[in-house]
Amino acid sequence: MIMASICRALHILKHYRCAETWSFRSTSVIATKRWKTSSVPPKHTAPIKQSYIEDRPQFPGSKTRSWSEKLEFTQPDIYDGIPVYRVMNREGKILDQSQDPQLSQEMVTNMYRKMTLLNTMDRVLYESQRQGRISFYMTNFGEEATHIGSAAALNDKDLVFGQYREAGVLLWRGFSLYNCMSQCYGNVDDAAHGRQMPVHYGSREFNFVTISSPLGTQLPQASGAAYSFKRAQNGLCVMCYFGEGAASEGDAHAALNFAATLDCPVLFFCRNNGYAISTPTKDQYRGDGIAARGPGYGMAAVRVDGNDVFAMYNVTKEARKLAVEGSRPILIEAMTYRLGHHSTSDDSTVYRSVDEVNYWDKQDHPISRLRYYMVNKGWWNDDMEKEWMKESRKQVMEAFQKAEKKKKPNPELMFSDVYDEVPLHLKRQMEEMKGHVSKYREYYPLDNFEKWDS
Known part of the structure; x- marks a missing residue:
């Protein structure tokens, strides 16, 4: 199967002398199946970028456009830092x-x-x-x-x-x-x-x-x-x-x-x-x-x-x-x-x-x-x-x-605003809370809360 693929590729290249003008996008591969042995390359294909022809970096992970034969590390202190934009000085005067x-x-x-x-x-x-x-x-x-x-x-x-x-x-x-x-x-x-x-x-x-x-x-x-x-x-x-x-x-x-x-x-x-x-x-x-x-x-x-x-x-x-x-x-x-x-x-x-x-x-x-x-x-x-x-x-x-x-909110509001309808488990928790506070009223400043009716 591998040999068949290679032979097919060579067959296609033989009929496309100007292969250097092709686009190497995935759509070209699909299109070759459709174009077969036409002697004219498809009109919609784009020429190869200059960087592909010249010896330039073409890695998809960066925007670098040049090589270096000198070993150097980028250093954090080689410049004075990003400038700070301002309009006024400390005395309130417009500088520009x-x-x-x-x-x-x-x-x-x-x-x-x-x-x-x-x-x-x-x-x-x-x-x-x-x-x-x-x-x-x-x-x-x-x-x-x-x-x-x-x-x-x-x-x-x-x-x-x-x-x-x-x-x-x-x-x-x-x-x-x-x-x-x-x-x-x-x-x-x-x-x-x-x-x-x-x-x-x-x-x-x-x-x-x-x-x-x-x-x-x-x-x-x-x-x-x-x-x-x-x-x-x-x-x-x-x-x-x-x-x-x-x-x-x-x-x-x-x-x-x-x-x-x-x-x-x-x-x-x-x-x-x-x-x-x-x-x-x-x-x-x-x-x-x-x-x-x-x-x-x-x-x-x-x-x-x-x-x-x-x-x-x-x-x-x-x-x-x-x-x-x-x-x-x-x-x-x-x-x-x-x-x-x-x-x-x-x-x-x-x-x-x-x-x-x-x-x-x-x-x-x-x-x-x-x-x-x-x-x-x-x-x-x-x-x-x-x-x-x-x-x-x-x-x-x-x-x-x-x-x-102002008074504090009704403690029952602790259980609202999460669900459209308060679910059963939260209703049970609310009743437990009200029962506890009712039993130990002397420890809670209930007069400071709005509409407390436990």
């Missing part, structure tokens, strides 16, 4: 007028108000946890520009997957302070009915998928959602926020690889704030940050000053355009600094100096940089600052007091 996004005074003022409002809310809820009034909290100190600058450049219908430090994105979209407070207190007005840890926000109304505690799970979910958007051709994209620590998870590799190979319109937004919980970047990776991984996955990447709200806006706006119009993933690495502890379960003074934190707080704070810009433009002054700081704290405290006074 062509990069000025030309946002209106109203827009810029709204950005500033949202950034400072987030900052005020963080201070109140952080102190609330320290007083034992809520169980847990994570601040956003120093990263406000990454939230607001990126959120402002998105379409509000774009789907957002957050990690746990993107409260500003929700505030920008219209999620109220009271909604934030209700979630952290787990009261009756919490959309999750008290079944999530504090700061695990979510909102169907504002297209923000509920935050999950396990690190990195949102990345492959975002790739899947973006693939759905691609098939729907709805003109939207998916935004996925994560920290540089989450980039060390296996889920990050799977997500980036799937998104690239499936051409999904998703923005992978890495907040590189220098530290995972208790772990500096030098102990997380040896390469040039996260943006350097983009080419390895076959996607465009950019590194941006995360303390520059205008740079964040420009990058996200352009990245979104590329993702939607080209149906492709984009990797954004926002370089910033986490001023606060990782969470209320962390003490960052153990692994970094107070002087280091103070430097970033005083010399390169994103709120200060935007305020300098507004003052330079004549859009803001000290009197306006004092008035707004007073007003913003008032808004936060009103929402805080209202949320704290």
Whole structure:
């Protein structure tokens, strides 16, 4: 049989003198059975690529187009690293007028108000946890520009997957302070009915998928959602926020690889704030940050000053355009600094100096940089600052007091929202719970719960 195949191949080659112009795709093999001994090669076949004729690498696993007879290893330190894109310097001055996004005074003022409002809310809820009034909290100190600058450049219908430090994105979209407070207190007005840890926000109304505690799970979910958007051709994209620590998870590799190979319109937004919980970047990776991984996955990447709200806006706006119009993933690495502890379960003074934190707080704070810009433009002054700081704290405290006074959700809600109809085994568990609490009522503050009727 082998000899018969060889003879047939030689017979075909004899009748096709210009065999060098054939296409070597699988369809050609099938076609030869149909063309048989015709003396003219089929018109639809394409000429061989030049690389097949010349002595060039043609391996399907890489894009290399040259050989080397010199033994060399690629070295990680032979270049200065990916540059960091910025628009403003630390004094709020535009460095290149062509990069000025030309946002209106109203827009810029709204950005500033949202950034400072987030900052005020963080201070109140952080102190609330320290007083034992809520169980847990994570601040956003120093990263406000990454939230607001990126959120402002998105379409509000774009789907957002957050990690746990993107409260500003929700505030920008219209999620109220009271909604934030209700979630952290787990009261009756919490959309999750008290079944999530504090700061695990979510909102169907504002297209923000509920935050999950396990690190990195949102990345492959975002790739899947973006693939759905691609098939729907709805003109939207998916935004996925994560920290540089989450980039060390296996889920990050799977997500980036799937998104690239499936051409999904998703923005992978890495907040590189220098530290995972208790772990500096030098102990997380040896390469040039996260943006350097983009080419390895076959996607465009950019590194941006995360303390520059205008740079964040420009990058996200352009990245979104590329993702939607080209149906492709984009990797954004926002370089910033986490001023606060990782969470209320962390003490960052153990692994970094107070002087280091103070430097970033005083010399390169994103709120200060935007305020300098507004003052330079004549859009803001000290009197306006004092008035707004007073007003913003008032808004936060009103929402805080209202949320704290609300009762807790009905405990029966622990068993709902999973199945369309509550199955028998969960009904039995609910009855066991109610029986237990009824028997030991003196140990449970039932008056704090809504509609408890056991």
